[in-house]
Amino acid sequence: MKLKLGRAPFLLAAMLSLAYGVWMGLLRVGWVLPLPWPDQLILHGPLMVGGFLGTLIGLERAVGIGRRWAYTAPLCTAAGSFALVLGPPGRGGAWLVTAGSIVVVAVFVSILIRHATAFTGVMLIAAVMWTIGNGLWLAGASIYRVVVWWIAFVVLTIAGERLELNRVLKPPAATLSLLFSAVGLVVAGACIAVPQPALGLRILGAGLGGISGWLCAYDIARKTVRLGGERRFIAVCLLSGYVWLGVGGIIALSIGAATPGVSYDAVVHAVFLGFAFAMILGHAPIVFPAVLGVPMPFTSSLYGPLVMLHASVAVRLIGDLIEPLARLRAWGGLLNAAALLLFVLNTARVMVFARVRNDSPGR
Amino acid sequence: MAAEADVRAALHEVIDPELGVNIVDLGLVYGIDVNPEGEVRVTMTMTSPACPMRDYLEGLVESSIIERVPDVRSVVVDIVDEPPWSPDRMSEAARRQLE
Numbered sequence: 001m002k003l004k005l006g007r008a009p010f011l012l013a014a015m016l017s018l019a020y021g022v023w024m025g026l027l028r029v030g031w032v033l034p035l036p037w038p039d040q041l042i043l044h045g046p047l048m049v050g051g052f053l054g055t056l057i058g059l060e061r062a063v064g065i066g067r068r069w070a071y072t073a074p075l076c077t078a079a080g081s082f083a084l085v086l087g088p089p090g091r092g093g094a095w096l097v098t099a100g101s102i103v104v105v106a107v108f109v110s111i112l113i114r115h116a117t118a119f120t121g122v123m124l125i126a127a128v129m130w131t132i133g134n135g136l137w138l139a140g141a142s143i144y145r146v147v148v149w150w151i152a153f154v155v156l157t158i159a160g161e162r163l164e165l166n167r168v169l170k171p172p173a174a175t176l177s178l179l180f181s182a183v184g185l186v187v188a189g190a191c192i193a194v195p196q197p198a199l200g201l202r203i204l205g206a207g208l209g210g211i212s213g214w215l216c217a218y219d220i221a222r223k224t225v226r227l228g229g230e231r232r233f234i235a236v237c238l239l240s241g242y243v244w245l246g247v248g249g250i251i252a253l254s255i256g257a258a259t260p261g262v263s264y265d266a267v268v269h270a271v272f273l274g275f276a277f278a279m280i281l282g283h284a285p286i287v288f289p290a291v292l293g294v295p296m297p298f299t300s301s302l303y304g305p306l307v308m309l310h311a312s313v314a315v316r317l318i319g320d321l322i323e324p325l326a327r328l329r330a331w332g333g334l335l336n337a338a339a340l341l342l343f344v345l346n347t348a349r350v351m352v353f354a355r356v357r358n359d360s361p362g363r
Numbered sequence: 364m365a366a367e368a369d370v371r372a373a374l375h376e377v378i379d380p381e382l383g384v385n386i387v388d389l390g391l392v393y394g395i396d397v398n399p400e401g402e403v404r405v406t407m408t409m410t411s412p413a414c415p416m417r418d419y420l421e422g423l424v425e426s427s428i429i430e431r432v433p434d435v436r437s438v439v440v441d442i443v444d445e446p447p448w449s450p451d452r453m454s455e456a457a458r459r460q461l462e
Contacts, residue, residue, distance in 0.1 A: 060415045061415070063418065064412070064413035064417060066417060111412050111413050114444065115444070117411075165381065167450050168384075168389075168453065169450075170450050220382070223461060224381065227383050231381065234380075286419075290417075290419035293422065
């Protein structure tokens with residue numbers, strides 16, 4: 001396998017965004033930690049979504065289409081994250097992250113021109129939702145008004161990817177129309193949330209629940225979970241993540257908590273942590289070798305961070321939703337951070353050992 | 364001399380990491396050319412034009428052929444987007460595996 005170290009700086013930038021974003025997250029749930037610069041608590045969401053997830057998704061797409069210009073997407077989001085953290089006060093960082101999202105839109109438009117497919121259409125809608133959210137953020141909207149667009153970005157990106165892979169099962173049109181209806185609810189919810197935040201979040205929640213239900217019922221992970229090793233691990237990550245997507249959707253639908261508070265915290269972290277990070281953990285053994293050219297053989301140790309992630313999200317949501325147990329929210333946040341740290345360290349350990357084994361004499 | 368059947372057998376060992384199906388039965392391999400000098404050219408596609416596993420699968424194809432087929436001097440993998448992959452290209456074996 002050929003090393004692709006030229007891509008490593010993008011991954012490093014994404015990881016630094018993740019680390020800084022998690023640090024801000026710990027401060028937000030009440031842990032007393034040093035705050036490097038004043039007024040940076042607001043950066044938690046932008047760093048986690050634009051800096052980490054945005055850079056990863058932009059890099060993945062650039063590797064996929066193999067065009068140099070596409071790398072300006074992760075370049076812009078990574079540079080934007082650094083500008084947010086280190087740069088002078090202003091909107092430079094937000095502009096760069098927005099520029100990165102526009103490049104991702106351009107990537108999907110270029111693919112759609114060549115091959116018009118439903119799954120690419122869904123991923124294009126996802127990128128457009130991200131860009132609109134970034135535009136609102138640039139225009140001065142509060143993060144909690146923008147977050148519905150960012151949720152739509154992440155969820156629809158993953159829904160599009162699953163739709164693409166599930167073509168091997170040839171799902172019937174009636175089944176697909178259920179998924180497209182749920183995608184429509186997510187888009188409608190984000191749009192309606194602009195004038196009517198609570199109603200919009202409820203509609204978005206219905207869409208999230210619909211996508212979760214569709215994936216639980218029809219995704220190929222239901223079949224590959226019966227296989228062993230890496231295939232089963234990926235499927236377990238996916239199926240368990242779909243459950244959190246459903247939980248986030250149900251909370252959003254039933255409470256419509258569109259302003260910062262415990263219910264809002266529960267929705268956002270069920271989706272971004274329980275769902276999105278379960279997808280990341282599951283696809284790490286595929287995406288990291290694909291991006292870096294370093295093998296990441298399956299080991300049962302990969303289940304450790306997954307179990308810890310789900311347990312920590314459960315603790316956090318219990319703290320969010322059950323008033324007498326509110327203290328658990330902070331502990332859940334700390335365990336969230338520990339799960340992500342364990343994931344990063346374990347992934348690095350597995351890849352380094354695999355590389356050393358491959359380079360050893362006699363191989 | 365390397366034979367096309369040997370190269371195809373080697374490609375049967377390249378497994379899609381999520382589906383668990385080999386790339387031949389998945390219908391990703393469009394053509395195999397082997398010349399008398401031992402130069403192998405594999406023409407293949409991906410399930411989607413934006414699939415990030417492009418380089419990864421290319422590496423697996425090269426190493427599988429080099430390791431398993433005798434008398435191979437070089438391997439070139441052409442990844443093409445046309446014609447696009449469709450599930451109709453999957454073999455009966457792949458369909459049964461995914462049932």
